Structure formats: structure tokens, C-alpha cells
Amino acid sequence: MPTIRINSQQSTGQTPKALGLKLAWSKADETTIAQLLTRYPAERSRSALIPLLHLAQRRFGGWLSVDAMQLVAETLDLPYIRVYEVASFYTMFNLKPVGQHHLQVCGNCSCLIRGSDGILQVIEEELHLKPGQTSADGKFTVTEVECLGACVAAPMLQLSEADGAMHYVTNLDAAKTRALIRALQKDDEAALAKLVDTPPAASDPITPTKYAE
């Protein structure tokens, strides 16, 4: 079973070009894109826009610069503005750089009732970050988000990595929150694996690989 990858190369908040990331798809990406397009009728390639934006965000530093959005537009033969509109509409698309580890804490009703305030307080104590802030070294961003659909396991947060991996960490208390932060600070994959909800996937909807029995 693949381990959770803590990726330290990408997304320190710099522009894709500064990181030396060439804004072009790799050969593997092109295969993925071709496969993605087969899911939709041939003349409806625009349906692949959101999956492609997810892919671009993963490839080019964990956020969507104008260049990245333009690359996606050109790939699908869409006017740039139509891509800007879609990218700016959806919460998961970062139009500004985010930290390598993006801690998204749910603050909606069930989590609020079960103590999301306390979780944010612990995070502030440990990382000195309030919601909306990124650490100076670019390793952590903290945001408060809307309901993530894990209400019976509240309070909880979603950990988003710059390479696109995402994990729910639920049934949080102060201790578990601290443990999570430690694991991330130390790049301790084993510890992290124990904390996340669902074991990581062998494939994902954007770049499905063969699922081995």
C-alpha cells in the first residue's frame, strides 16, 4: 500500500517559474488528459475543465497562476476568461500560493458545536497562525472552511498537500491536533498515516491507475 507522500519539493509559495517548473504538461500528463477526455462526448471536452484545473494545480506548485490557467485553456481550446471564471468560482482552486501543508479546519455548525474553536486555538498556539495566514517558511497555511461532510466525527480538518493529496483528520482534540502538527513538521509519514481517516488511495479520479488486487 502506498504511503502518504509528504512532498517537500513543491509549493513553498513561489511562482511556478521561480521554482523552475516549466509550465507544460509532461508526457504522463498528456496520457492522463487523453484518458480524461474519453469520459465525455467528443464535442464536450469542456467537461474536462475542472479535472484539468485540479491537475494543473497539483503540477504547478499547488496553486493556479495565470500561466497555469492559460495552459489549461489552450489544452481545451477555451478562451482564457472562461477558465478564469471557473477557477475563481470554486473554493478548492487556489489563485494565490498556499503553504505546503494546508490545514483546512471546518467551522460550520456541527464542528462549531463540538469545539472547532479549540482546534483553531491549538493550531494558533503551535504554529502562530490564524485562519487565512501562511507561515513565513511557506510550510503551513491555515484556513477555516465550510462543511466537509464529516459532521459525525467533528471537529475535524482536511489536510491538503501541494501535490494534490488530501486527507481528512477527524475526531480531533487538542492532543490529536498537536500530534498532527508534529508529524507534519517532522515529515513523519508513519505518524501521519496513523492520524488520517482513510488510508490513502491507490488511485484517484483524476489520474486513475490500475488497482492491484
Add this chain to the structure above:
Amino acid sequence: MPKLTAQDLCFPNLHGQGDWGIKGYRARGGYEGLKELLTTPPAAHIQKLKDSALRGRGGAGFPTGMKWSFMPQPTPEKPLSKPSYLVCNADEGEPGTCKDRDILRYDPHTLVEGMVVGCYVLNAKVGYIYVRGEYYDESSRLVQAIEEARKAGFVGKNILGTGVDVELHVHLGAGAYICGEETALLESLEGKKGQPRLKPPFPAGFGLYGCPTTINNVETIAQAAVILKKPLEWWTRHGRPNNHGTKIFSISGSVNKPGNVEAPMSIPLRELIDDYCGGVIGGWDNLQAIIPGGSSTPMLNPEQASRVLMDFDALKAEGTGLGTAAVVVMNKDVDLLRVMTRIAAFYKHESCGQCTPCREGVGWVYRLMERLSRGEGSVDELDQLQALTKKIEGRTICAFADGAMWPVQGTLKHFRGLFEARIRAGGQ
């Protein structure tokens, strides 16, 4: 009521105790009888669904049999001029709701089989499952489940030799609650902003890519297949007339054992909380309010909560709704006004911005809630707030704004005194 046994459940692996893969699913009886379903005329299936009184589990509670009957059915003289689609709405975003997540990660094959059956009944060769973008691990399991099913011959061309072709695709969203609205979901699937469409036309006539489309919730589709496999009575023995079957309730908030439970419809709310969830924290007398069906449904006060049955019609009679059956319990230790203000902030954040009353009004309502819940304002403004909600409700392209106004109206109806107390205390 006696608790349901494994044989009574549509989702026996809801808590992930067993294998979520195809082996586990088949061991639990999955995919058995699929061939018979795919060789029965669709009309018979639709009639059975109508008789079952299965109602949509995505929030609106629309009768599923009737919805499926809206789709065009080909005849030898008149084949379909456009492809039909079945789209599964797995954009679970209603605060309090988390049942589809557990279906997707612990029992995805219930949905896969449901999609195959549903596509067959609706003459769709392609089915899309639109999963909210944040369900990364969950949708990955779904992808794997579909691949497992394909290997076993349950998805793809000429399924089990019946001549039925069904292809399934998983499509991720990217974080927008409004994409749970069916026409906004279609727009998002087509690669655009999730802005709801004007109705008419309705999706059954003009849906995905302008083709006839049915959109249903995960639970609805999964349960539809189970209903069609089992004797009708197996389903209708639960719940009151027009509210039959079992339902996953998501109970969260001030209870000792929050969780997703599959229970019979029309179960008394008190029984659900006391017997399945360890009761209210601090006891039933410590109860302040309960949101019965997700944040869009007006709250119940303790008196109502103590006697109401959990089904569509009973809650409608109380001026609220079953919605997604997401039960959010607030005891007296909860700052209720703060929670309701936070819900108002949610709607402000999630409005798509297309139409005037929602774009301008939902934010205005939030700001009033924020101010008045801190006591900064006058008592007259409570009436203005109520009047404002009436200027927004019913005036918009979709029901999002209605869902945003109802919790505020519910708060003013049952807990106006809390506002007044804060206002009299001069604001904090």
C-alpha cells in the same frame, strides 16, 4: 422500535467493519439478482418504485418513481433522439450531512450497482457520479469499485450477457455547495461555473449536454436497486404511508455518540437520539434545539423534538423538513445564536452570485444576524430581518436562497428572546 438487523439494512457495511471491496460486497449479497433486474422491462421497475414511495434522499424528498417516469422511454417506432443520462449527486455539502461519505468509502458497490440498475431503467448508456472535490480518498475508492465491477462484468458492454451497456464515470467537483443543486451540478459537469439554470426546461427534458437527464442522490440510487431486488413489502413495512423504507440519519452535535445510523423512516426523533446516539449531552432536559434535516431546515424546539417522527410529512407538518436527515443537536451549553450566525455565514460564502436577491440579500442577512446576535442593534431590526428574509425567499432562480432564509426564520420564530436579551444587555 427494535433496531434493524443486518438483513434489514440497505447499507450493512456503513461503519466500515467489513471489506468495502467487491469481495465483501458480494459476500453480503451484492450483485446477486442483477441479471434479473436488467432483463425486466423498465416500466415494471418504475411502477415498483412508485409503489415503494421511495423519496429522494438529497434534500427535496421528491418521489423517485415519479421522477424516473419523466424520462423518455424508447419504443420500436420511436427510438430516443438524444442519449439519456443518469447523474448521481454525490456533492454532499449540506452542513450536518455526512452519510454519502460513508457510503462511498465503506460500501461504494451499493452505489455502483444502483447506478447500473438506474442507467438501465432510464435508458442511459452513460452514468456520471459527481463527487464533491474534497472527497479525495472516498472518490478514489469509488473509482476502484467501478474497476472491480468492470472486471467482474457488472459494468461495461453487454453486462452479464443481457445486452445492456452501462459505462460509469466519476467526476470531481472543486468546492462549491451550490453544485449540489441539480442544474448547477449539470453546469459544473459541463465545465462551467456551478450557476443553476432557469427552470423550465427541466433536466428530464433538457439536462446534461441538453439531453434528458435524471439527477439523484447517492443513497436514493443505492436504495432504488435494493428495493427492486427485494419484495415490495420488505421496504414498505418501515415508515408511514408515503414515507416508507429505511434511511441513514446523520446525528451530530451535542449527543454522546454522534454517528450515521440506518434506521426505519418515521422513527421518533427522541428514540433516534436516545437509543442510537447515547442521548443528548447532559440529558434530554438539557436540550435547546434540534435541526432535523441539515442546515437549510428550520430548527425544532424541545417540545416539538420530543414528539416528532422523522419522516418527510411529519416534519413538514411542523413547518420544517426531513431534508438530508442530518440531525444537528444543540444543547443548552451551545451558543445557539452563534451557531445560526455561522450558518448564515456559510450561505453568504456559498451563494453563486447569479441573481440579485441571493447575491445581495444573503450577505445582508448574515450581517444582520452577526450584529443582532451580538446585541448590537434594536428590537425593531428583528422584524426587519424577518421582513428581509421574505423579500428574498421565493424570488430567486433556485432554492438556495430559500434554504438560507429558513434557518433564520426558524431562529426568529423559536429564539427571538435570545436576540432580545442580548440587545437589552447592550451588545457584547
Add this chain to the structure above:
Amino acid sequence: MTTAPTQKAPEFPPAPEGMVNVVIDGVHHIVPRTFTVMQACTQAEKEIPHFCYHERLSIAGNCRMCLVEVVGAPKPVASCHWPVAEGMKVNTQSQITIEARKGTMELLLANHPLDCPICDQGGECGLQDQAVAYGSDRSHFEEMKRAVDDKDIGSKIKTVMTRCIHCTRCVRFATEIAGVEEFGATGRGEQMQIGTYVEQALQSELAGNMIDLCPVGALTSRPYAYTARPWELKRASSVDVLDAISAPVFVDTRAGQVMRVLPQENDAINEEWLTDIARFSYDALSANRLTTPLIHGQPASWPEAFAAVQNILAKAEGKVGVVAGDQTSAETAFSLQQFAAQVLKTDYVTALPTGREGGLPFTLGMLLKEFDKAEAVLLLGCNPRREAPLLNVRLRRGVLKRGLKVYSVGAVADLTYRHTHLGDTVAALEDFKSDKPLHIIVGAQALNRSDAAALLAAASQRGTVHVLEESCGRITAQAMGLTASAADLAKQWQSGKLAALWLHGDDTLTAEELKAGEGSVIYVGTHHTRAAKAAEVCLPAAAWAEAPGLFMNAEARVQEAQAACAPPLQAKETWKIYRALSEDLGATLPWNTLAQLREYLAAAHPAFAPAQRNQPQAQPLTLPKTTGKLLTKKFTEAIPAYYLRTTYLQQSAWMHRMQAEQGTAHIQAQGKKVA
């Protein structure tokens, strides 16, 4: 056995096929089945307030101002999209409807800055008008209003986005009509902002129409900003003289100065659009004008100038070349023609720019509206997006809505719609076959070539030919018969065959070419152009907005332009110049008033008679049967700089600014839809 419930007798007899019975405010109407409630109410003459709805754009249904009560519906419906049904009852004045309108208006005004005193839209603002008529008398909004950053989208449109009500008319116009997908609505909810996201100047030649469409002061005209209030303006009806379509316009003046130019609505010609060069170039009317007669560049009096003219003509002994320019009205052309014949005694009279052959057809030979029915169009040396944007709009609509096939033989261009570029030389015509009846539009790239006649002949073998001329002025003058060939004008001038050049508003000869001749140039025109600088005598004339004039457009439709203001200082209406000069030179032209002139004109050219006004005379073209050789050279773009395509436009500071903002690289990156 139960008895069937008693059926109520239907209220109305069945409506005719394709129609339904509806009741609006208690009155019975019969309307088409395809109508929306709003259309039905409009037919019933019940005004329905609205912002986002526009007849020529797709339905958005987002402003919610058009909500009305439909009896039996659970909530008020958006009438702009709600379809009528048999027996529907609509109440436009009921409590439900009135409350819905008041509610929507209150919500619209909640975040609106209400800065009418400093907003250019004041006095002609949809929000103001509907707030007064349908809104409440007070607002309950006591929170902080949100503010939105202004966007820099170029020098045409000034943006104050805080005023934007998100009706999305501008977005839909840019996408659907102008075909330049640069404008959108980014963000979500109350964060939604209209703009280009990445700041850039709008690249469409029709962008100015967004100013008309915007119901509030979010998008206003930048050249017009802060210069006038609508109630101060006097309005005259005129026409656009800058292209062959000749859209009818309003010219608004204050104290004798043109403040702005707006389109009139005319379904047959321009629908309700106007090109940006017509809309924004009016500052040319007060820039670099010839305001007094000049002799050798020095101001002189009219009598002095006439004397100088007489001298020149005496020396020229009738070897005078008369060239009329691109803004020539019928009165000017007729005066010039008669003047040339009777006073100058020359038959070299042309309205063609230097280098062009005479005697070729010069109109479309078909109504613009007929292009809405075409199935296949071939553009031969024609870029309609630059030559006649208002025709291009129709072609675009055809491509998108009706499956119109457009082919092009000419320079590669982004036309805003998919078309098949066959090639950039005539060879591309060889193997081309259309399976649908073909309409061939021949444009500037072809007409400017020496093999123009051969091209027209070749085209006539393959379909119906339509000539798209440069401007209505050139069409009008050619209709008068000013059709001598200008193919070797420069040579004749240089060689001395022409001893004097009489240029009326024509600036097509270069400074070098003008200097190459031995004789004298007389320039009658509006601006101090290179031809004026090369002229021995300049006579200042009234511009298009300063004199009444009749103009014939590409449909052979004659329209009247009223004078909106007076010509500056010593400049005169052109027919008066020729009348006075003719008397001075002893061969008095027979008319003393404009009315008399028009009588003579109509007698000689019946198409310009009053009864024919706005009655297009589109006749199929008579084409040359030349066997001249076709050149193999490539077609090249005839209008490299759209905003500076004529000398008149080059006088406008705003045109220079707008041209500087046009980026071809950007267009190539975006508009790669040349199949």
C-alpha cells in the same frame, strides 16, 4: 360507479393554431405559444421593468426585476423566461407583483453606491428610472456597502464597478454578439466581479455598445466622461459615414459642439449596434480643422481664395483631375460633378481612391437582412470584421445559430467565428466548390488590386457577387457617376497630363505623389491633412455632422443626415462653396437653396428622391465580363490599423489611443479559430 366531476366550460374559444389565450390584468389576449410572459405583457402594452433581459441577447433571468404574479404559481415568476400557457392569468399590478419589484429594487440598491451626482449615467439610467417607478421610497440597509475595484479595460470604456448590478449584459454581448470572449464574471456570490480578470483593453471593434447596454453607470464612455448631462443635449439624426453600412446615428450636441454619437435602432441596418470608430471619433470634428481659406498655407479671405482658384484654373486649361473623398454626400457629389462639367470643363471626375479602377459595381446588390438567410458565404479579399463590423455581426450570428458556412480567400484574419480559410491567393478559388448557393462578398483587399475587375468576373462564375465598398461616401459619389478610373491618377499627375488636382476631402495620394506633380492642388476639405498641406489653395468645408447630407449605403439605401451643429468659423457647407465659386467663375450653378439643389439632384438621380428615402434599391449587380489576367500575388490585409483607417480618423486623439491598445499577438493567441 362514480360520476365524472363537472368540467368547467373553457373560458375562451380555442385560440388559432400556434397561439394561446392569456389574461393580463384582467384583459384577454391571444399570443403566440412560443412567447414568454414578458413578451405577452409587452404585446398587451404592460411595461415590465427589467435589467438583465435584452431582446438581442440570450435570456439570463438573474436580475429578478421582471417578477410578476401568475395566478396559481406558488411564487412570482421571472417573466423574461417563463413560457405562456393556455389560460394563464398574469397580474402586473397586484400586491404580489408590486412587493416583488420593491424587494428586488431594495436589494439592488443595498450595495449600490448611489453616487448619481458624479455618475455619467444620471438622467438616462435604468436603475434611476426603475427605482422611481417601481421601487420603495426608503431603504432599510444600514450595513457597510461593499466596494469593488475599478477595472482598466482600455480607453473606450470607463468602469466604476461598484455600481455594477451584475446583470451580465456586457458579458453576454461580448460572448454572443461581438464574439470576443474576454469579458466574464469571476468569483462567487457577493465576491462576483465583472471584468477581464487579467487587465487588458477590450479587443472588439464593437466594445462601445456595452456602454449602451449597461443599465447603470458601471460602464460609461470614457471620451464622454464628465463632459455633459443628457438633458443639456440637443439631438440630431444622422448616419455613420465611416463605412459602407451607414448605420443611422444620433448626434448629441451642446452649445454647438458634438458631445457624443449614439446608434439608432434599425433592424434592417445595424440592429442597435454601432462601430467604435463611429462612436468615439467625434473629437476629430474639432481637431486640426481647416477653419479659414488658406493660400500657400496662409489664412486668406474667401474672395482672395476664389481669386487664387481662378488663377490656377486659368493656367490648367481644363486639364483638371477632380477626386472626391470617402465622406462625400450626395449634395457634394452632385455639386462637384456639375461644377466639374460646367465650370472646370473636365471629365476626369472620380470618387475612387488613387490606384483604383472605375466603372466597377460598388454596392452589395442585396439587403443586409438577406444575409440572415444565406447558407454559404465566400469572403473574397474581404475582412468584414474591419471593413463592416455590422455586417460581420450578421455573419457571426448565421455561423453560430444557422450553420452558415463562411469561406475566405484573402489574408488570414480572426473574424470571431469559425470559417474555412481556403488560401491567400486566387489559386485557392480554383478547386473550391460550395454545395449551397454561394454569396461572394468582395472587399477592400480585392478592390484595391489592379486585377479587381478580373476578380469580380471570376467570382461571378461561382456565385452571387456583392461588393463591399470602403464607405457610404464613395458609394454615394459613384452612384452619381463619379466613376472615372483613378488607376493611374498619380502617374497622370506626375506626367503633367493633369495640370491641376481638385481634391475634395480625398487624401489617398501620398505627400511624395502630390509633390511629384508640376501643377497646383486645390483642396476642399475639413482637416489640415497632407493633401491640404500640399495644396496651393484650401477651402474649408463642413464636416459630416455640420451639414445636411444624403448618403447611399451598400444596400443602395439613401438616408438623410441632419446637421447637428454649424461648421467652425469660416468653413462652409460644401454645396454653398461650389455654388458661390461657380458664380464667381461665371458659370453659375442653377440652384440657390438646398431644397432646389435636391430637386435637381433627384431629377438626375431618382434614387435620391424623397420618396425613395430609406427604400433600399438593392439590385443584383452587373458584373464586368473582363478576360483580364488574375494576379498570383498574395492578398494582404487592407486595414492594418482599424481605428486609423482613414485620414479623418487619424485626426482623432481617441482613435490613436484605441489603436495603441490593440494587440495582434493577443488576438492571435485567442482567436485561433481559423480552421
